[in-house]
Every structure is written in structure tokens, then in C-alpha cells.
Amino acid sequence: MILLKFAREWIGTIAIAFVLSMVIGIFVIQPYKVEGHSMDPTLRDGQRLFVSKLSHTFSYYPKYGDIVIIDSRVDRNRTFFDDVKDNPIFQLFHNTTEHVFYVKRVVGKPGDVLELRNHEVYRNGEKLDEPYVKEAMESSAQENWTVPEGHIFVMGDNRNHSEDSRAIGFIPLDHVLGKKVM
Template sequence: MDRQKFIPRSERLKQQSQKQSSLPSRSRRDRGEGKGKNSYRDWAIALVAALALAFLIRGFVLEPFHVSGPSMQDTLASNDKVMVNKLSYKMSKPKHGEVVVFRSKDKIDLIKRIVALPGETVEVKNNQLLVNGKEVKESYLSSSTKTADFAPVKVPDGQVFVLGDNRSNSTDSRVFGPVATSEIVGKASFVYWPISHFSGL
């Protein structure tokens, strides 16, 4: 008859301790691998969310615009970068003196200043801007700016009359006529680049 092998109590305790110590080691490794996978997944989700948010902001709220040419000097220099608020005119109507970006008839985005609103009559006489026959103070212009006279223009409904601040070197409503408000991309809110030109508009 076979006899049961006798294992001293101390040896049995040692074997049990070895078995138990091996289990947590695998558990920690498994948890580490799971944590690494979760971390990559969280980063991927955060990246996708950030890209989606940036796309939504650029598409519907704010959009950067690169100024090209001298037509808005001295207010804006060529190569300045401005931030355009695309929600401005969805919540309010355009106002006198606001700088706007709009889509021209040639499908090019331009930046100019609103000087007359729908239904108003605008003209320049003796270097003075007149709206509905009243003089308009243009504090945003350089003191040396000269504006050539032009005959009265009645701004149609749903349109605005725009001029560049550099009146002697600007293609604006004096050339292509009033701009439909539906073609306005948004209001230029501030210059953000270069940093030295940072300012509100």
C-alpha cells in the first residue's frame, strides 16, 4: 500500500507563499498593460475632440485672416493677421466704422471699413465724408489721408458701402459698388500677429 508522502509544515507554508507571491506579479503587469492601452485611447479621444472643436470654431465662430496689400494702412499693414468673428452679424447688424471681411464678386476675401449702411446716401466732398448730408468724423484715418470726391450714392437695402482706410490706394465700393451683407464673412475683431501690432479694431 502506498504511503502518503510526508511534507513538513514549514515546507508547505513556503510553497503556498511562493504561489501567492506569483499571482500579484501577473496582476500588476496586466493592470499596467491595461492602463497603457487606456492612456493611448484617452489621448486619441482628446486629440479627436480638440480637432473637432478647432474645426467648429474656425467654421462657425472665429477665423484668422491674412491682410494683403496697403488698402487699410495705417490701421492694418500688409501681412498683419487678424481674427474675424463670424457670429457678429448673426446676432447684430453692421455698424458704421466697423472693419469687415467680405467675399468680393471675384470670390476673393477682402477687408475694408463700413462707412454707410442700407438706405443711406454717402459721398465725399472736399475731402470730407458725408452720410445723409452730415459730416462724419473719421478718427481712424491718418491726418494726412486724402479722399477724392465722389458723387452721392444711395446704398440699397441689404448692402453696405465700404472704403479702405488708405483712400488713395484702395479698391473698394467706389469701384465695385456696395457690398451685400450676405457676403460679409464677419467682423475683424483684433490684430493678433505680429505681436508688436496686437490691438483691437
């Protein structure tokens, strides 16, 4: 009888801990591991960081220069179930090798006109001061984009080795999963 009561208490405690960790991971803060070199030299491959999920939870835009985690599958809608299954606790039970989450820097917000010219990035006609960029972009082609409402434009700090908005397009606000805090 005592053993049964003890087991029930432990199971209840573990269930509460599981639910709390899911809620915190979905809505507040989540660990993330950097994969690849697109953010060199700012972040290294394999580096661990924490991401605040509050911007995703309350749907507000990150600031210029913020480092964010994005869902690169911009051609599909995200659902609450995506947030649940992307939680690290759920990942323990659902192993996937699909690399769809990217860490990038916010360069443009709705209404911004972004231009690439002379190996530099211009926002609304002004050259960006980007001391964090690894090296000058190799691209010599002039390109420009106007960021639509409800989206952002992101780029990696290692511009010559980054799959970012130049390749995948504008990032819907609900695909911005959070911003780096540590």
C-alpha cells in the same frame, strides 16, 4: 492590445479637436492676416488679427466704423460650404492663392446716401469725421450711392489705394464674414 486602445483614444481626441476647431472657426472667431495697404495707417500689411464671426453667424449689421472682413465676390451667392472651405483648418488641406477677402471699414448701411465731394465722404448730408484716414482722397469727381436693403458700403482707410465699395459695389450682408476684435 494596449497599443491599439491607446491609438484609438488619440485618434478620437484628435477628431474631437478637429471638429471643435472647425466649429469655432466657422461660427465664433477666426484668425486673419491683412494683405496689402488699403487699411494703412490703421492696419499694416502682414498684420494678424482676430475676427468675430458672430455677426456673420447671426446675420446682424456691423456698426459704423467697424473694421470688417468681406468676401469681395459680390456677384455670387455665398453658401455654407464657402464658410467651411474658408476656415483656416480647411485651408491647410486646400491651398489657394485667390485674394478675395478684404479688410475694410463700414461707412454705410441700408438707406444711407453716401456722397464724395471735395475729397470728403458725406453720409446723409453730414461730413464724416474720419481721423483714421491716411490722406485726403485724390478723386475730385462727385459721386453718390444709396445703400440698398441687405447690404453695406465699405471703404479702406487708405482711400487712394483701396479696392472697396466704390469699385466692387455694395456688400451683401452674407458677404460680411466678421468684424475685427483684436
